[in-house]
Amino acid sequence: xxxxxxRRVKTKTLWExxxxxxxxxxxxxxxxFVIVTFMKTKFVDEKHWIDEQEMLDLTALAxxxxxxxxxxxxxxxxWRVGGWLGMAAAVLGTIIPPMVILSAISFFYAAFxxxxxxxxxxxxxxxxxxxxxxxxxxxxxxxxxxxxxxLDIAILAAAFVATFFFKINVVYIILASALIGIGRVxxxxxxxxxx
Amino acid sequence: xxxxxxxxxxxxxxxxSIGGGYAAMPLIESQVVQGHGWLTMNEFTDLITIAEMTPxxxxxxxxxxxxxxxxxxxxxxxATLGCIAPSLVIVSILAKVYxxxxxxxxxxxxxxxxxxxxxxxxxxxxLGILRNVVFSxxxxxxxxxxxxxxxxxxxxxxxxxxxxWNPILTMALCGALGLGVNLLLHGLPG
Numbered sequence: 001x002x003x004x005x006x007r008r009v010k011t012k013t014l015w016e017x018x019x020x021x022x023x024x025x026x027x028x029x030x031x032x033f034v035i036v037t038f039m040k041t042k043f044v045d046e047k048h049w050i051d052e053q054e055m056l057d058l059t060a061l062a063x064x065x066x067x068x069x070x071x072x073x074x075x076x077x078x079w080r081v082g083g084w085l086g087m088a089a090a091v092l093g094t095i096i097p098p099m100v101i102l103s104a105i106s107f108f109y110a111a112f113x114x115x116x117x118x119x120x121x122x123x124x125x126x127x128x129x130x131x132x133x134x135x136x137x138x139x140x141x142x143x144x145x146x147x148x149x150x151l152d153i154a155i156l157a158a159a160f161v162a163t164f165f166f167k168i169n170v171v172y173i174i175l176a177s178a179l180i181g182i183g184r185v186x187x188x189x190x191x192x193x194x195x
Numbered sequence: 196x197x198x199x200x201x202x203x204x205x206x207x208x209x210x211x212s213i214g215g216g217y218a219a220m221p222l223i224e225s226q227v228v229q230g231h232g233w234l235t236m237n238e239f240t241d242l243i244t245i246a247e248m249t250p251x252x253x254x255x256x257x258x259x260x261x262x263x264x265x266x267x268x269x270x271x272x273x274a275t276l277g278c279i280a281p282s283l284v285i286v287s288i289l290a291k292v293y294x295x296x297x298x299x300x301x302x303x304x305x306x307x308x309x310x311x312x313x314x315x316x317x318x319x320x321x322l323g324i325l326r327n328v329v330f331s332x333x334x335x336x337x338x339x340x341x342x343x344x345x346x347x348x349x350x351x352x353x354x355x356x357x358x359x360w361n362p363i364l365t366m367a368l369c370g371a372l373g374l375g376v377n378l379l380l381h382g383l384p385g
Contacts (some may be wrong), residue, residue: 098251124373
């Protein structure tokens, strides 16, 4: 009897995880951090499944791992609340809305983009998206330069030259900067040990 | 075979895009435009525009869009799976490590070195898109400048940077202005 009741609670939790993420993911525009904010409202403030400090830690973790922040956060919250099944439920809820929307769009895209009016709208929007991306780049770049770390500025400059002018594969650039990062950690540890 | 290629390409996007948001963009470009030629630069720019206007992470949006165009619904599924597979593995391992040791300072320090590199990569991809907007063909020359695109870009950049306009609103306005100005300049198409 008790086991059955427990299972029912569990199924309900899984369903709430799935439906919650489905809803959040379908209506959240504007990237990873926005979705994490909505997740906090739903799972911390409303359901009390996770406490606030832990949610902050999970956010930091989601941000430090490779991949999309929204998917990473769903993995962490799902796993924390409902184990492996919870992880699956939360991830499915997160990826189904963009998959359905983009499938529909790509289905119509070919016919859509060859329409001359739509092409003009898209062309104008391309100018907008270039501005949005370069605006983000400026904000991020200013932060790097304000940090006044010569190593950071050198990495930024070298990575830019390598990708923009020499067309070096992006993967190698990321691996190289990770290696520099590991080197710096080891060097700092040695310096601390020498003190 | 094409399924394997899609899976492998988006696995790399998922594995090496660190920092969220636009970090996936340069990787998608290098796989999809330069690596396999699955999309032209113009289609890629449209894809980023669409991804920006719809909910969901850019990587998942791109995986679905590219997958379905190259190999139908099956392609969309394998590409999306490829792009979330590294997250599933790495995040669950790190979550266990995290709960055991609480706070990984070394990881933060490694990530600190990645951040400037990611900024540079996004800058480069953004400039690639800008080149596609300003020049109507691959040849860079004054006769190929798309003046409408160039002026729209500058106006959009100024209102975003100085007046902090909402990005989606700015893009929608750019679309409307692009249509209006081109109709005024060139008349009705066809």
